[in-house]
Amino acid sequence: MKENRLLAKWLSNDLNEEELAEFKASPDFEKYEKIKRYTEHLEVGELDENAMLSNILSQKKATPKVVPLYKKWAFRAAAIFVLALGITMVMQFVLPQTQKAGLGEKMTFSLPDHSEVVLNSGSEIHYKKWNWEHHRHLELQGEAYFRVAKGRRFEVQTNLGKVTVLGTQFNVKARKNRFDVVCYEGRVKVNYANTQILLTHGQSVSFENGKQVNRNVAAQQPEWMNHQICFYKENIKSLLEEVERQYNIKIELHTKDTTALFTGKLPANDLTVALQIISTTYHLEARKGADTKIIFDEK
Template sequence: MKKNRLLAKWLNDDLSPDELAAFEASPDFEKYQKIKNYTAHLEVGDLDENAMLSNILSQKKTAPKVVPLYKKWAFRAAAIFVLALAVTFVMQFFVPETETADFGKRTTFSLPDNSEVVLNSGSEIQYKKWNWDNSRHLELKGEAYFRVAKGRKFEVETRLGKVTVLGTQFNVKTRKNRFDVVCYEGRVKVNYNNTQILLTHGQSVSFENGKQVNLTVNTSKPEWIDNQIGFYKENIRSLLDEVERQYNIKIELNTKDTTSLFTGKLPAKDLNTALQIISTTYHLEAKQVSKNKIIFDEK
């Protein structure tokens, strides 16, 4: 009730400075600001109090009643508040939900059907709650691991391709021009340009610049879930980009050899070991010039 009262007062610009500061710091303030913007052009007509009173007194009544008259702002606040609740309802169900994982972080959340999603560092997902059970569709930027509850078709849209499943466990990754999909359980349909592939348990496919590579995997979940960063024939710049995401750092590379491909794993929770592996593999020397910056030079 207190929250609703504050919302009504805010819509009427009737909050004290302290109340306004606390209200703007609330997690729902951005949503309420959108509501206010949507309803700013709406007005409630002026109340003719005298006409209302005359009409009431002219009517026959079996018993006397006291009819309170409220201030005009109270009626306006009530009308706008009801409208705001309606807009809030619409926004909660029709405006896309966004889940993000910042660099150096991961985010785990559940979808409306209790499907589970784990977002890897530097990734984002958008989806709509409305009619979710009949239209299980979301958009992914980056990398995510899905445990999909059984139900209707489940679609993951990326800028490089689309993945369609019914109920399964799989991993999707899009980085620059590379698109990777791994199926850990059930079946997964992958669409990339004009190519359509069906993956089953233990199968993986990668696309990069139009080239396709099919692989077999022997694990039950992605390496990054267990704090290992897995690579298969990726160049050093792509490798360093992923290290930057996992550790939330910046890496400067000073070498002429950027075409050699790397296959293997790097730890996602031990930066020194990761830097040693990279240095040894590419004959580089790593220098930490600040807390969040590494420079690789040729030896």
Template sequence: MKKDRLLAKWLNDDLSPDELTAFEASPDFEKYQKIKKYTAHLEAGDLDENTMLSNILSQKKATPKVVPLYQKWILKAAAILVLALGITFAMKAFMPQTETADFGKKTAFSLPDNSEVVLNSGSEIHYKKWNWDNNRHLELKGEAYFKVAKGRKFEVQTNLGKVTVLGTQFNVKARKNKFDVVCYEGRVKVTYSNAEILLTHGQSVRFENGKEIKMTVSALKPEWIDNQICFYKENIRALLDEVERQYNIKIDLNAKDTVSLFTGKLPAKDLNTALQIISTTYHLEAKKVSNNKIIFDEK
């Protein structure tokens, strides 16, 4: 213990002359002297805790990633595009869809459940894609032929009446004061005012000015699909209105007989033949004033 105390005092140059003489005479003095010589250059600096903490924090802090300006612009543009596409999709799903067939044309399309629709000339349909499978409802103006896929209740609403089915083929026509429904397959329920009528294959019904007229149909599909205009007890003005729609023309009638009823067919792709049949039936003379205007005069 005394030896260790002397060693400590010697290292601190704190020995008295007598103690130094005795220490230098010890057998281990030469070894102590070598250790002191080789460790003399080592220094323990003052501990600066604040500096040490700052160094540690600076080493852990990640170098910020610099994003070029053009990359920021691309990211913003992509975000705007995604948002725009989302809004467009939502609008298409929620907003009413419209399908039209202009005069002189027919339009065929499929509904979201793959039900098939053919619109006759001068007709249009409105419906919504959103939740279609659970709410198969559409609005019809004019005439259309439907091949309905099986599923939930399918409704066709017109300004004159409504047709309800589950899965079948039928034709609906609502023009002016006349509402016609023909069932070609399955069953359909027709609602007109306060009346409900069930039609099966080959049956049809017409409501005109509030009166019901039942008819039997032998065709497998509407004649107008094959470009034949079919009439059943139509007056000449109703007949000419349909010819105007099919050929996209204007017809003026100068005749006294507008009451006689016509039952038969007219071609929808041969105007000259159609005009000849009308002229012969009603004893009229057809004059082409222009490419899209015809005048019927009495002979």
């Protein structure tokens, strides 16, 4: 390091006498002196800085673009999100949609054409959003009230029969072997087995075990939407099953006479009164069991 420092000072003539004597005593002094003697006669032309810069830029190769690793992960995450969003949207339109009202509950929702559906307790509906405007078809399990927007044919399929309308208000109930349809506005076509019936405003039809019962309806909408359970010539077992759905309870019946038919209304928001009406009508006595169980015994 010291020799290099002395060499630099010697080339620039900055050595004092002591440093000069020390440098001349070095073994490489003669070599340095010859080099200096020959290079003093060399002439170097002026440096054209602009020309040199242009030459460097013209020969410069394109630098590969480097994408940081975290950006790669961000792009991948964004792609996965877009793909997942697309799949979710397709599934929502193609796969069947389900709306369900639990026991003791009622549920209101709208279909893609803004038709309105009110589900009664323990009921559910399945439908597809895809191509709904041209194929308005749904499947019902239980009971529902429909306010159908005008448009193409609207079909409600149950395990007991099918109801077809264009734009109207009606109620459909399919429970076990009982099938009830009530028309509150417009016209409704009902298909049950090999029977086809056209209902108009205020008309109703019921089928139970293949037998048909017709009746007129005075109400403007289903009684169950006003917290009343309406029955028309139904046996006690069907009556108690509906009470179980509306109140989300269990009922145990101890009686031999189950043939008497019931026509009338029970409150859907007052269990005590409902139990009193049933007890009086069928000469039974109601008592509470474990949890939510109600037991009817013969008097």
